[in-house]
Amino acid sequence: MEYLPNIIFLLVLVAGVGFFAKNVKTLSRNIKLGRDVDVSDNKPLRWKNMARIALGQTKMVVRPIPGILHIIVYVGFIIINIEVLEIVIDGLLGTHRIFAPLGAVYDVLIGSFEILAFLVIVSVVIFWIRRNVIRVKRFMNPEMKGWAKKDGNLILYIELVLMVLFLTMNAADFQLQTIDALHYVKAGSFPISQFIAPIFGGMSEASLIVVERSAWWMHITGILLFLNYLYYSKHLHILLAFPNTYYGKVQPKGQLDNLAAVTAEVKMMMDPDADPFAAPAEGAEDAGEPDKFGASDVTDLNWVQLLNSYTCTECGRCTSECPANQTGKLLSPRKIMMDTRDRLHEVGENIDKNKGEFVADGKQLLGDYITPEELWACTSCNACTEACPVSIDPLSIIMDMRRYLVMEQSAAPSDLNNMMGNIENNGAPWPFNQMDRLNWKNES
């Protein structure tokens, strides 16, 4: 029975990491439902973007208050992982504070973890106040009702509880060290938890050990539960921000891709020698169904766009900068990303339920999630892509869906049909004759 805690710990760890691995697999499968896209270019710039934007948080501090608070939570998250490593080793080997022999270094480490944990608590409380008391406008949009609101708060509660457990564990440990309890080596410095320790002042050694052990176990199982909660929440950005900034757009923001399928057809139309009735060349791939132009569902989007949707943490900076949204239109770039993710999740579950095959469910991203009215309100100004702290591109999804509406459904607003008719007939968006293009020269 001596090894029972070690065995239980091993089982908890394997279950936690195992379920997470399974979720990662599903996540990756879902992202790969997207069309292929070549992102093998500009590698040095991509690495630089990742280092600057994800690791360096450069876009977060554009808004200094949430930016700095976020950096605290982010640094806390990364640094405290060193502590998690110690906890895991202790749990598996049945040791206590295995890194203690580091001496002064260990004191500095534990001390800085404590200060970070305290700052994280402060930041999380301020974040909660911003969402629930100050009610910052960008958290109040229609798409933030219901689950999105609960999800946001739940993440803050979990982070708060994890930090409180960490400090409680240290406080009890500090108290045990003071009374020279067996196994509790004198190690670490406790700049924050020494102020909590007096609460446990009158407790017996046995009770203190119960408190310490409980906090220790709840802390590590809490972390494993949080890890598994990621997949069901908006919080995946803590992992996906890195690949997402790497694969983010490296071209000028104004550049839209030229659809290759269209280029092929246009080239053929412009080529006087082309024979439109020619049989496909020998060995050419069977054309089958012709390429669909634009996107009506998530599988028409490319995998970077789908990765974007999982990376979105619903901060709403895009929506708050969107000129359409600011002037009361239905469009919200954040909703475009949330809708894409929710539909992708639905498609993924459909595939899981039907033994790996997607069974038509009579739904699609266009219409059932995103309405044409939202799509037509976009001015393509790139305020949303500039605002996003993790290089998400809602504009590319909006444009792909417009392409579907126009090229597959001829469903453009009538004003735009007039404009396009004019371009087609006389080479200008207005009904002026191309032969009059230089008349301005002689007008006074």
Added chain:
Amino acid sequence: MSNELKVPTMAELFAEGKQPEVLFWVGCAGSFDDRAKKITKAFVKILNKANVSFAVLGTEESCTGDPAKRAGNEFLFQMQAVTNIEVMNAYEVKKVVTACPHCFNTIKNEYPGLGGNYEVVHHTQFLKDLLTEGKITMEGGQYKGKRITFHDPCYLGRANGVYEAPRDLIRKLDAELVEMKNCKKKGLCCGAGGAQMFKEPENGSKDVNVERTEQALDTKPEIIAAGCPFCNTMMTDGVKSKEKEGDVEVLDIAELIANAEDL
């Protein structure tokens, strides 16, 4: 003082066996819109004064396809692009200047993939270069000390990272450059981009151009400077809707310079 404008076409120069240094891409607004035609002429006056070797395509120019592409009609865009590229390549165009940020963005970024590779500059960049090279001089003139705010066109600013050329020119006028609440990277759209110019806005609480004009008027400007014919229209309409047209002028950077030089 209306000196006749010298506006050679590529075809004319080609017939004489000449090749201009730069193609001035006028664009649809610059060719047909009454307000934008004034910008075109102001820019040509400066080109003439600086003795720049340029030409226009005239009747051989056609819409770049930008509004069609942003409206989702990739077919129409590529048809326009391929046709324009054929014309430009036939004239062996190397460098293009345009006063329209939409044309600028499309030719610079989206034409190369379809076979059109040119050095493309916005007219504010071109004017800045003329100034640096000493081909034009600016003395401030009538704009000395005036409060001017600059509205960043999305397709020049965020889309292509050009923020300073227009501002440098305004400063050269000895004017007082005042910035709006949202400027440069955070500039607010005028509401015309993405083919919005050609349709009614969706239902909302306000028009985008009115929102932006309010930001501009908050700076108490005497002039709102623009660098895009569509922004110009939107801001002019916005100023009218606030009944401020008597107090605030909306002018293109090229017009500011031409006026300052009494051209």
